[in-house]
Amino acid sequence: MISVDGTTITLTRGDTETLVVTVTDPGGQPxxxxxxxxxxxxxxxxxxxxxxxxxxxxTDGSITFDRADTWxxxxxxxxxNIRVEDGASTYHTIIEGKLVITAVVDDEAD
Known part of the structure; x- marks a missing residue:
């Protein structure tokens, strides 16, 4: 499970989930x-x-977390943090916050 509340992203450990990031310009336009x-x-x-x-x-705004990312x-x-890199090693941070990893009940031995 994934959820977003303000700048907090909550993700269940080991889940495969996709977060969609929409970038806007200073005027609020896509x-x-x-x-x-x-x-x-x-x-x-x-x-x-x-x-x-x-x-x-x-490059399309879809950030997929795979099992191996959080297990x-x-x-x-x-x-x-999430940032845009402009191709010339210049970064523009668009958001920063907390990533919360929650426990999972799992019968697999890893």
């Missing part, structure tokens, strides 16, 4: 990504950590 541009989601245990625990890239994570809260 922004179409240009050649070489992409949307990137980065999540870390703490915002100051050097290495991300999840990094997803999309190894403990239940808890993680920092994330």
């Amino acid at each position: 922004y179409e990504l240009g050649e070489g541009e992409y949307i990137e989601l980065v999540s870390k245990a703490k915002a100051s950590d050097a290495q991300p625990i999840i990094r997803k890239v999309t 190894h994570l403990s239940e808890g809260k993680y920092a994330y």
Whole structure:
């Protein structure tokens, strides 16, 4: 299960879910990504950590979390941001918040 409440994304550990990101310009109009541009989601245990625990890239706004992305994570809260990269290594953060991983009851031994 995935849900979004403000800047908090809640995801059940191990689930395969898709988050759709809509980018708008400063005037609130839909922004179409240009050649070489992409949307990137980065999540870390703490915002100051050097290495991300999840990094997803999309050019169509659909960010799919696969089982392997979250199955190894403990239940808890993680920092994330979503940004647009303009193809010239210039990033524009469009949102930051908490990624909440919830527990799952699972009979599979992994």
